[in-house]
Amino acid sequence: MPITVKTTATFAEAADLVAGNRAARFLGGGTLLMRDVNEGSVAFETLVRTTEPARAIRTAGSRIEIGAAVTIAQIQAERDLAFLHGAARLIGGPAVRAAGTVGGNLFAPSPYGDLATALLALDGVATLQQGASRREMPLGDLFAQRGRDLRGVVVSVSILRPESADAFRFRKVSRVKPKGAAVLTIAAHLPTSGGRIGKARVAYGAMAPTPIRARAVERALEGRSLDRDGVAAALAAAAEGTDPADDAIASAWYRREVAPVYLRRLLLNEPD
Ligand SMILES: Cc1cc2nc3c(=O)[nH]c(=O)nc-3n(C[C@H](O)[C@H](O)[C@H](O)COP(=O)(O)OP(=O)(O)OC[C@H]3O[C@@H](n4cnc5c(N)ncnc54)[C@H](O)[C@@H]3O)c2cc1C
Known part of the structure; x- marks a missing residue:
């Protein structure tokens, strides 16, 4: 056609x-x-x-605004976004990263959406163009409406700059490394004060039709420390609220089984 x-x-x-x-x-x-x-x-x-430009990356206080047309390769080259380099390099091969955009990643069907998962954990808020007006929409709401009644075009996404290099963590589990589609993606922002976590944000990719927050995990981490005892309740809640697919990459059963294993590795900074 x-x-x-x-x-x-x-x-x-x-x-x-x-x-x-x-x-x-x-x-x-x-x-x-x-x-x-x-x-x-x-x-x-x-x-x-x-042709309206949307490839700017702007820092404003504790947040960074990324234009929807910014490519994955551009993220990899941007020093201010060093905390996203680990996620960006695990997306596709060089040709996909050179053309694929931040805006497109927000709408990529599961098991794609690795960057979207990272942005969700960083309190991402999209600026959505609807007709002549623009409105802000938290990524959680955007994902909930995606594919249903969401009409509009994303112009940019604003995210939190992580509190420290160690506060933002990202893991992608795939069969083909480094660039295969995800069995599971986990991103977490884990700000600490006096060794205790406050306002944890944990997001999963490939554990539902869109990236989702792991809210039971977030609740279980509140006020805890990042050691074996401190994360035990979070690991027990790892699969709560998830709805993974059976697809060519993995079964839903397998995804739920490995979620606590990789969540533990991420939280305790253990190697894969
Ligand atoms: C071989 C291959 C490997 C891949 N590997 C990965 C991977 O490892 N991880 C991963 O996450 N993804 C992967 N992808 C999927 C995809 O390349 C990326 O998700 C990419 O970021 C999509 O962006 P795009 O700009 O190319 O989207 P497009 O193809 O242009 O669009 C995709 C969807 O997003 C919508 N869209 C695009 N921009 C906007 C906007 N600004 N506002 C509203 N809607 C918009 C489009 O209408 C369309 O529905 C892969 C794809 C291929 C072909």
């Missing part, structure tokens, strides 16, 4: 075109959409792209 590509000068025009046509998709780097085109997908007939 022929595909129409429409180019707009602004995100507002692009959001209008996408909202007004169920068969239209916003085009990021195209690593997933162009694969669909090449495979003859009939799910969409129009691709919408914009």
Whole structure:
């Protein structure tokens, strides 16, 4: 089927075109959409792209704003985002990282979405263009609405700068290393005060149709220390609230079985 590509000068025009046509998709780097085109997908007939720039990375106080069109490779090259380099280098191969964008990663179906999982653990808030207006939407809400009634285009994502290099941790479990699709991804922001964790944020990728917060784990870590006794309750709650898929990478049963193992390694800084 022929595909129409429409180019707009602004995100507002692009959001209008996408909202007004169920068969239209916003085009990021195209690593997933162009694969669909090449495979003859009939799910969409129009691709919408914009020339409005969205490749800036700006630091404002304790938060960093990343443009939706920033590529995974750009993240790897940005010194201010050193805490995300470990996650970025585990996404696809060089060609996927050169084209794939932050915005596209937020909409990549599970088991993809490794960067989205990291951004969720860092209190990510998307700026969403809907018609002529822009609104902020926490990533948890965006993922809950994704694929249902969410109409709009992401312009940027604002995240928390981790309190220290050790406060942000990321693990990706995959069969093909370093770049295979995830069996499971875990990202955590673990700020401590006097050796006790406060406001832990733990997110999983590939443990549900979208990245999710591991809220039972977060609750169990509150006020605890990062040692074997301190993390025991969190490990017992590791699979709570998850809904993983059976797919070609792993069964749902396997994903639930290994979740506490990799969560322990992440929390106790043990090697894989
Ligand atoms: C071989 C291969 C390996 C891969 N490996 C990984 C991996 O290891 N980890 C991983 O996480 N992903 C992986 N991916 C998936 C994908 O490449 C990445 O998730 C990438 O970040 C998607 O971004 P994109 O800009 O290319 O998205 P696109 O293909 O352009 O779009 C994907 C979806 O996102 C929507 N979208 C894009 N930008 C926006 C926006 N700004 N606002 C609203 N909607 C938007 C599109 O409409 C579409 O529905 C892989 C893909 C391939 C082909």
